[in-house]
Amino acid sequence: MPAVAETIETVQSAQEGGYKFGFETKIEMEFAPKGLNEDIVRFISAKKGEPEWLLEWRLKAYAMWLKMEEPDWAAVSYPKFDYQDAYYYAAPKNKVVPKSLDEVDPELLRTYEKLGIPLREQERLQGIAVDAVFDSVSVATSYKERLGKEGIIFCSISEAVHTHPELVKQYLGSVVPQGDNYFACLNSAVFTDGSFVYIPKGVRCPMELSTYFRINAQNTGQFERTLIVAEAGSHVSYLEGCTAPQRDENQMHAAVVELVAMDDATIKYSTVQNWYPGDAEGKGGIYNFVTKRGACRGARSKISWTQVETGSAITWKYPSCILQGDDSVGEFYSVAITNNRQQADTGTKMWHIGKNTRSTIVSKGISAGHGQNTYRGLVKISPKATGARNFTQCDSLLIGDQCGAHTVPYIENRCASAKIEHEATTSRIAEDQLFYCRARGLNQEEAVGLIVNGFCREVLKELPMEFAVEAQKLLAISLEGSVG
Amino acid sequence: MNTMVTGAASFLGRFEGLRERLPGGRTPWVAKLRAEAAESFRAQGLPGRRIEAWHYTDLGVLAQLGFTEALTLADEAPALPPTRAAHRAVFVDGRFAPALSLLPPGAAPLSEALEATEGRLGALAQNLPIVALNTMLFEDGLVLDVPAGVDAGEMELLSFATHAGRAIAFHPRHLIRLGEGAKLTLIDTSLGEAEATYLHNPVYEIAVAEGATLSHIRIQREGRAGFQLSTVLATVQAGGTYDNFTLNAGGRLVRNEIHVALQGPKAACHMNGAQLVAEGQHADTTTFLDHAAPDCPSRQTYKTVLAGRSRGVFQGKILVRQAAQRTDGYQMNQALLLSDDAEINAKPQLEIYADDVKCSHGATVGALDEAQLFYLRARGIPASIARAMLVEAFLTEAIEGVTNPLAQEALSEAISGWWQKEAV
Numbered sequence: 001m002p003a004v005a006e007t008i009e010t011v012q013s014a015q016e017g018g019y020k021f022g023f024e025t026k027i028e029m030e031f032a033p034k035g036l037n038e039d040i041v042r043f044i045s046a047k048k049g050e051p052e053w054l055l056e057w058r059l060k061a062y063a064m065w066l067k068m069e070e071p072d073w074a075a076v077s078y079p080k081f082d083y084q085d086a087y088y089y090a091a092p093k094n095k096v097v098p099k100s101l102d103e104v105d106p107e108l109l110r111t112y113e114k115l116g117i118p119l120r121e122q123e124r125l126q127g128i129a130v131d132a133v134f135d136s137v138s139v140a141t142s143y144k145e146r147l148g149k150e151g152i153i154f155c156s157i158s159e160a161v162h163t164h165p166e167l168v169k170q171y172l173g174s175v176v177p178q179g180d181n182y183f184a185c186l187n188s189a190v191f192t193d194g195s196f197v198y199i200p201k202g203v204r205c206p207m208e209l210s211t212y213f214r215i216n217a218q219n220t221g222q223f224e225r226t227l228i229v230a231e232a233g234s235h236v237s238y239l240e241g242c243t244a245p246q247r248d249e250n251q252m253h254a255a256v257v258e259l260v261a262m263d264d265a266t267i268k269y270s271t272v273q274n275w276y277p278g279d280a281e282g283k284g285g286i287y288n289f290v291t292k293r294g295a296c297r298g299a300r301s302k303i304s305w306t307q308v309e310t311g312s313a314i315t316w317k318y319p320s321c322i323l324q325g326d327d328s329v330g331e332f333y334s335v336a337i338t339n340n341r342q343q344a345d346t347g348t349k350m351w352h353i354g355k356n357t358r359s360t361i362v363s364k365g366i367s368a369g370h371g372q373n374t375y376r377g378l379v380k381i382s383p384k385a386t387g388a389r390n391f392t393q394c395d396s397l398l399i400g401d402q403c404g405a406h407t408v409p410y411i412e413n414r415c416a417s418a419k420i421e422h423e424a425t426t427s428r429i430a431e432d433q434l435f436y437c438r439a440r441g442l443n444q445e446e447a448v449g450l451i452v453n454g455f456c457r458e459v460l461k462e463l464p465m466e467f468a469v470e471a472q473k474l475l476a477i478s479l480e481g482s483v484g
Numbered sequence: 485m486n487t488m489v490t491g492a493a494s495f496l497g498r499f500e501g502l503r504e505r506l507p508g509g510r511t512p513w514v515a516k517l518r519a520e521a522a523e524s525f526r527a528q529g530l531p532g533r534r535i536e537a538w539h540y541t542d543l544g545v546l547a548q549l550g551f552t553e554a555l556t557l558a559d560e561a562p563a564l565p566p567t568r569a570a571h572r573a574v575f576v577d578g579r580f581a582p583a584l585s586l587l588p589p590g591a592a593p594l595s596e597a598l599e600a601t602e603g604r605l606g607a608l609a610q611n612l613p614i615v616a617l618n619t620m621l622f623e624d625g626l627v628l629d630v631p632a633g634v635d636a637g638e639m640e641l642l643s644f645a646t647h648a649g650r651a652i653a654f655h656p657r658h659l660i661r662l663g664e665g666a667k668l669t670l671i672d673t674s675l676g677e678a679e680a681t682y683l684h685n686p687v688y689e690i691a692v693a694e695g696a697t698l699s700h701i702r703i704q705r706e707g708r709a710g711f712q713l714s715t716v717l718a719t720v721q722a723g724g725t726y727d728n729f730t731l732n733a734g735g736r737l738v739r740n741e742i743h744v745a746l747q748g749p750k751a752a753c754h755m756n757g758a759q760l761v762a763e764g765q766h767a768d769t770t771t772f773l774d775h776a777a778p779d780c781p782s783r784q785t786y787k788t789v790l791a792g793r794s795r796g797v798f799q800g801k802i803l804v805r806q807a808a809q810r811t812d813g814y815q816m817n818q819a820l821l822l823s824d825d826a827e828i829n830a831k832p833q834l835e836i837y838a839d840d841v842k843c844s845h846g847a848t849v850g851a852l853d854e855a856q857l858f859y860l861r862a863r864g865i866p867a868s869i870a871r872a873m874l875v876e877a878f879l880t881e882a883i884e885g886v887t888n889p890l891a892q893e894a895l896s897e898a899i900s901g902w903w904q905k906e907a908v
Contacts (some may be wrong), residue, residue, distance in 0.1 A: 003650045059625075073536065228645075260622075263820075270603050346698050383824070395835070396834075398836065398838075398839035398841070399839070400839060401806060401809075401838060402806075403837075403839070404835070404836060404837045405834070405836045406833070406834060406835045406836065407832075407833060407834040407845070408831070408832065408833045409832060409833075409847070410829070410830075410831050411828070411829065411830040411831070411847055411849060412827075412829045412830075413819070413821070413827065413828045413829075413849045414826075414827045415821075415823040415824070416822070416823060416824045416826060417850045418821075418849065418850070418851075418852050419846070419848075419849070419850040420848060420849040420850070421846075421847070421848050422830075422832070422845075422846060422847040422848070423844065423845070423846040424832070424834060424844060424846070425842075425843070425844040426834055426841060426842075426843040426844070427841065427842055428840055428841070469694045470602075
């Protein structure tokens with residue numbers, strides 16, 4: 001795992017304990033004019049040479065968005081974001097569309113190497129196919145040929161609009177409709193890029209697929225849109241990572257992810273979210289307002305969300321499962337850390353519609369410094385979801401007396417034969433646990449790191465190996481300076 | 485927005501018409517309190533489902549009914565259950581019934597004692613629309629003081645709604661204060677005639693001083709066409725205990741809201757309850773436990789049984805403020821669905837700002853366990869009895885916290901009555 005090893009090295013060498021991805025790549029960029037209006041929507045669509053139907057689709061979303069109000073029910077507070085004071089399109093100036101990594105701007109490749117995602121190495125050694133999204137556009141997708149042999153489509157969504165319009169048209173917005181919520185609606189109007197994955201019937205994707213998101217340019221919002229379709233009997237594991245440069249102003253990130261799983265298909269979606277969290281006083285950082293939803297359309301299908309949320313000034317994110325198919329399964333494993341002035345309001349929705357559908361929710365929230373961490377989740381059982389089963393566990397850990405940990409689960413059941421169990425605990429790291437570790441020669445921070453990793457173990461073990469090690473290190477870094 | 489205001493209009497109209505004649509109408513501080521409450525109620529209206537705290541309980545039906553005030557009490561006394569305790573305060577259609585009551589020392593009806601409650605009435609009221617409605621229109625209630633060090637034993641508080649032939653509303657305001665080290669068990673029952681359509685909107689302001697213990701047993705058996713929206717507002721000082729057990733068994737739509745603030749070190753609170761919800765009923769228990777001082781334990785256990793086409797709601801929030809270090813909070817809510825047409829909505833909630841705490845909540849929802857039923861039937865127990873046994877066992881955990889024998893008796897009577905009528 002050279003990439004991972006390298007990542008760890010980088011992490012360990014970050015002596016200042018700050019945000020190690022805070023650098024900015026100096027590269028020639030092309031922007032859309034600042035602000036948001038119908039012309040910008042047309043501009044983005046034209047830039048991408050989109051077909052008429054997609055432009056219509058965007059404009060419809062934009063019209064809806066104008067009538068919507070920004071939601072205020074989440075337990076996060078932030079100054080109103082000025083939607084007119086941001087760029088909605090920023091792309092590296094590129095003469096030709098790269099056909100292989102050899103044609104990608106070397107500056108970009110170096111950026112991803114610095115981020116611990118050496119695209120070349122990963123292609124050669126690691127067996128992970130990567131789609132790298134730099135501000136508004138996808139800059140490189142590796143391993144395309146190998147995947148193509150299996151009939152798997154893995155490309156940027158703007159490319160898919162041209163190469164597979166029928167698939168995009170069929171599934172785009174089918175799980176998260178344009179008017180679903182304020183941020184998803186905004187995304188529908190101005191989304192710029194993201195990944196598209198299509199796994200044909202019966203195919204088991206031979207490698208992990210991965211997208212790496214990077215916000216680089218100043219004053220830009222990133223609005224990526226990811227769509228994964230797994231046909232009957234297929235299987236795919238998808239990883240997503242995110243970083244951004246260190247800046248004093250807040251940047252908006254409003255993504256939409258849609259997953260569709262047909263009969264017997266499995267989609268495993270893992271995220272390590274490490275957007276710039278702002279500094280210790282809460283200056284700067286990414287506003288991360290994300291709508292992620294998967295539809296288990298087929299019988300016995302399965303969608304599993306795993307997320308490690310360590311970054312962002314504000315996280316507003318509820319990866320959800322609509323369990324339509326009989327015997328379908330939804331899972332949500334989450335670790336969310338808030339340190340300094342970070343605020344996270346995250347959780348999931350499990351909507352049981354099919355018979356004998358099952359869902360598992362395991363959420364671990366860690367608050368330190370002045371962080372505020374909220375689990376918000378809904379388990380909804382429809383009258384026809386006989387034999388539905390849910391188990392939910394939400395644990396919160398408090399480090400320091402200035403932070404907050406909140407749990408807001410909603411349970412709505414209309415089916416007598418459903419069985420739902422929910423439990424939540426809140427506690428702090430016990431003195432005797434710390435003492436035990438200290439007595440064995442660990443310093444305070446190592447001890448806390450060890451205990452926190454143990455606290456999160458149930459979630460971390462769900463991560464693909466490539467991510468697990470990195471995630472553990474990230475946890476430790478995120479908590480630096482919170483004890484002692 | 486529109487529906488909320490419409491719902492509020494008839495109550496506001498009544499207030500405008502009655503304001504001079506309501507108790508304390510010419511007493512400046514009361515008039516001011518009522519006017520402020522009316523303003524607050526006008527601004528908020530009857531809470532709609534878009535208000536987060538009312539998401540699962542729809543008061544739309546109240547807005548349609550257009551309640552009027554209760555008539556002056558008729559001479560003939562309604563048939564009340566026999567007295568269990570030494571003292572009893574009876575309210576018929578929200579008005580104190582002296583002939584049916586026997587008050588202990590330190591107790592008086594609010595209609596008589598109102599002047600003396602300045603600074604006390606409304607002291608615990610929060611800006612809740614249903615409390616504002618009560619403040620705007622209350623006419624009577626129980627004012628009870630248990631002096632420091634006195635063990636007042638048991639007392640009954642009974643509300644009875646008669647069939648008036650039209651929809652009536654009454655808003656009793658009960659002020660209960662326990663001095664240092666005082667003790668009281670209050671058995672608080674709400675009954676109503678089967679055909680009576682009414683809104684019973686009681687607000688309790690309860691102050692438990694240092695080391696005092698109040699055990700408050702509420703047995704809600706409103707008539708099946710009755711509505712109850714009750715709000716308990718309690719504060720507990722150092723070392724004091726407030727125990728609340730609420731049985732929700734009657735009414736067409738009932739919301740039972742309990743706010744307890746633990747304000748001194750080692751103050752304790754136990755909130756338990758059972759909701760028995762049958763065909764056509766809606767029962768909502770909403771609790772808010774405010775841990776504002778260190779070293780306070782709190783325990784909550786709520787059980788809901790649903791039969792027929794019915795809906796049950798449990799919302800329970802535990803707030804642990806930063807000062808409330810070493811809080812030990814626990815909450816459990818469980819629901820048992822006996823019918824395919826029943827619906828349960830639960831929202832337990834933790835909001836924690838102190839780090840040295842132990843807080844947990846749990847929730848379960850399920851049907852009767854087929855294996856357990858089979859076990860009982862295999863031993864020759866008929867299905868209906870086996871089901872009754874399992875439901876009783878399910879309720880036990882919430883009920884066993886009630887230790888007072890009189891209260892136990894009243895409870896088991898209410899529960900078995902429900903079971904005989906509603907059991908399928």
